Amino acid sequence: xxxxxxxxxxxxxxxxxVTREIDGVELNFGGMxxxxxxxxxxxxxxxxxxxxxxxxxxxxxQLSLVSVEELQGIADRLGVQTxxxxxxxxxxxxxxxxxxxxxxxxxxxMLSSGGGLVCEGENVxxxxxxxxxxEHYDDKSLTKQFVIQAQKSRGIVAYVECPGEIKPGDHIxxxx
Amino acid sequence: xxxxxxxxxxxxxxxxxVTREIDGVELNFGGMxxxxxxxxxxxxxxxxxxxxxxxxxxxxxQLSLVSVEELQGIADRLGVQTxxxxxxxxxxxxxxxxxxxxxxxxxxxMLSSGGGLVCEGENVxxxxxxxxxxEHYDDKSLTKQFVIQAQKSRGIVAYVECPGEIKPGDHIxxxx
Numbered sequence: 001x002x003x004x005x006x007x008x009x010x011x012x013x014x015x016x017x018v019t020r021e022i023d024g025v026e027l028n029f030g031g032m033x034x035x036x037x038x039x040x041x042x043x044x045x046x047x048x049x050x051x052x053x054x055x056x057x058x059x060x061x062q063l064s065l066v067s068v069e070e071l072q073g074i075a076d077r078l079g080v081q082t083x084x085x086x087x088x089x090x091x092x093x094x095x096x097x098x099x100x101x102x103x104x105x106x107x108x109x110m111l112s113s114g115g116g117l118v119c120e121g122e123n124v125x126x127x128x129x130x131x132x133x134x135e136h137y138d139d140k141s142l143t144k145q146f147v148i149q150a151q152k153s154r155g156i157v158a159y160v161e162c163p164g165e166i167k168p169g170d171h172i173x174x175x176x
Numbered sequence: 177x178x179x180x181x182x183x184x185x186x187x188x189x190x191x192x193x194v195t196r197e198i199d200g201v202e203l204n205f206g207g208m209x210x211x212x213x214x215x216x217x218x219x220x221x222x223x224x225x226x227x228x229x230x231x232x233x234x235x236x237x238q239l240s241l242v243s244v245e246e247l248q249g250i251a252d253r254l255g256v257q258t259x260x261x262x263x264x265x266x267x268x269x270x271x272x273x274x275x276x277x278x279x280x281x282x283x284x285x286m287l288s289s290g291g292g293l294v295c296e297g298e299n300v301x302x303x304x305x306x307x308x309x310x311e312h313y314d315d316k317s318l319t320k321q322f323v324i325q326a327q328k329s330r331g332i333v334a335y336v337e338c339p340g341e342i343k344p345g346d347h348i349x350x351x352x
Contacts, residue, residue, distance in 0.1 A: 029217070029234065040216065041205070044338075050286055050351070057292070057338045058205065105282025106297060110226055116233070121282060162220075162233045175226070 001174040003100075006068060007093040008166055009085060011036045017089040017128060024167025027115055027160050031062030032091060038062065047124075059159060060120045066090040066155035069098035077149040080137050087132040090155060094172060101153050108161065108175040115164015117172075120157045125150035177350040179276075182244060183269040184342055185261060187212045193265040193304060200343025203291055203336050207238030208267060214238065223300075235335060236296045242266040242331035245274035253325040256313050263308040266331060270348060277329050284337065284351040291340015293348075296333045301326035 009019035012034045025032055030040040042059035044051035051057055071083045071093075085093040094100065105121040130146030185195035188210045201208055206216040218235035220227035227233055247259045247269075261269040270276065281297040306322030 050284060050292065051290070051338055055338060058294070058335070060294075060337070104280070106280070108226065114228070116226065118234070118236075159234070161236070162227055162231060 001097075001176055003067070003094040003096040003172050003174065005092060005166060005168055005170040005172060006095050007085060007168055009091050009093070010034060011089055011091075018132060019086045019089050019091060021086070024165060026163065026165050027063075027111075027117075028163045029160055030059065031160055035091065037064075037091075061123075061157040062159040063091045063117065064089055064123055064155060064157055065092045065094060065100065067097040067100040068093060068095040070100055070153040070155065073098075073153050074146070074150045078133070078142060078145055080133070080142070083133060087136065088129040088154065092166065097174075101155055103156055103174065103176075109158065110173040110175065111164045111166050112170040112172075113164035113166065114162070115160065115166070116162040117158040118161045119174075120159060122152065123155050123157045125154040129154075177273075177352055179243070179270040179272040179348050179350065181268060181342060181344055181346040181348060182271050183261060183344055185267050185269070186210060187265055187267075194308060195262045195265050195267060197262070200341060202339065202341050203239075203287075203293075204339045205336055206235065207336055211267065213240075213267075237299075237333040238335040239267045239293065240265055240299055240331060240333055241268045241270060241276065243273040243276040244269060244271040246276055246329040246331065249274075249329050250322070250326045254309070254318060254321055256309070256318070259309060263312065264305040264330065268342065273350075277331055279332055279350065279352075285334065286349040286351065287340045287342050288346040288348075289340035289342065290338070291336065291342070292338040293334040294337045295350075296335060298328065299331050299333045301330040305330075 011019045031038045039059045041056050044055040066085050075083045103119045107119045109117040125147045130143035134142040187195045207214045215235045217232050220231040242261050251259045279295045283295045285293040301323045306319035310318040
C-alpha cells in the first residue's frame with residue numbers, strides 16, 4: 001500500500017500542540033527535532049497508565065499521522081467544512097489512506113528517502129483538538145463531538161526506526 | 177494473560193549466540209547489557225532487507241523469548257527429548273504460554289518489577305539454532321528440520337520499553 005505525503009507539520013511553539021506546515025524535514029531518531037514530541041525517550045503520561053506518571057520510557061509516540069480522507073470523514077460527521085491537520089497536532093498528512101487509523105502496531109512505513117517509521121496504532125482522540133475545532137467554528141459542542149466522531153479515524157502515532165528526509169510529494173510505502 | 181519466568185539467560189560469549197542461565201538481570205534501555213543483542217540501536221541485517229545492510233536502525237530485537245510449551249512442541253516434532261532455550265539463544269524462558277509466538281507486535285509485557293517490554297512478533301527460525309541442535313543430537317538432518325518444525329513456535333523478539341529487573345519466578349503480564 002502506497003500513500004502520498006500531502007503536508008509535513010511541526011509543533012514548535014511551546015505554547016500549543018497545534019502544528020504548522022513546513023517544507024520538509026530530516027527525521028532523526030526521536031522524530032522531528034524541535035517538535036514537542038521529539039525524543040527517543042519520553043515521560044509516561046495518561047496514555048501509559050501501566051507506568052507511574054513521569055517514568056522514562058521509550059517514546060513510541062514521536063509522530064502523528066492523519067489522512068485527508070479520514071479528516072474529511074470527521075468533518076462530515078461534525079457538520080463542518082474542514083478539519084485541518086494543524087488543529088490535531090498532526091506531523092504528517094497523507095492521502096490515499098481512507099483507513100489509515102486501522103493500520104496495526106509494528107508495521108513499517110518506508111519513506112522515499114530510505115528512512116522508515118514504525119506504526120504504533122490508533123491515536124485515540126482526546127479533547128485538546130476538539131477545543132481547537134470548537135473555537136474555530138465558535139461551537140462549544142464540537143469539543144465533545146470531536147472525541148466521539150473521531151474514534152477510529154483520528155490517525156496513528158509512529159516512531160522513527162531509521163532516519164531520513166520527508167517532504168510533501170513523497171510517497172510512503174506501508175508494509176502490511 | 178500472565179506467564180511465569182522460568183529462566184533468564186544471556187549471550188555474553190562473543191564466540192556464539194548460545195545463551196547461558198543467570199540468576200536475574202536489570203534490563204535497561206537497549207535490553208540486557210553484555211548480551212550480543214544489546215543496544216538501543218542496531219545495524220540492519222538480513223532480517224531488515226528494506227534497509228541497506230549496516231544501516232543504523234532502532235533495535236527492535238533486543239531480547240528473545242521462548243516458552244516451555246512451544247519448545248516441547250518443537251522437540252516432539254523433531255523426535256528429540258528436549259530443546260534447551262540456550263540452543264536458540266533465548267534470553268527469557270516462560271511457562272504458561274503455549275501460543276507465545278502468536279502474540280502480535282506492539283503489545284506490552286509488564287514485568288513484576290514495574291519494567292515493561294514490547295513484543296515485536298515472531299522470531300522466524302533460522303539455521304543457526306538448528307545446527308546447535310543437530311550437533312547436540314549428532315543428527316545433521318535436524319538443522320533443516322528445525323527451521324521447518326519451529327515455524328510459528330520459536331518464540332518472539334522484544335525490546336525494553338521501560339527498564340526493570342527480571343528473574344526466575346517473576347510473572348509477566350501480557351496486555352492483549
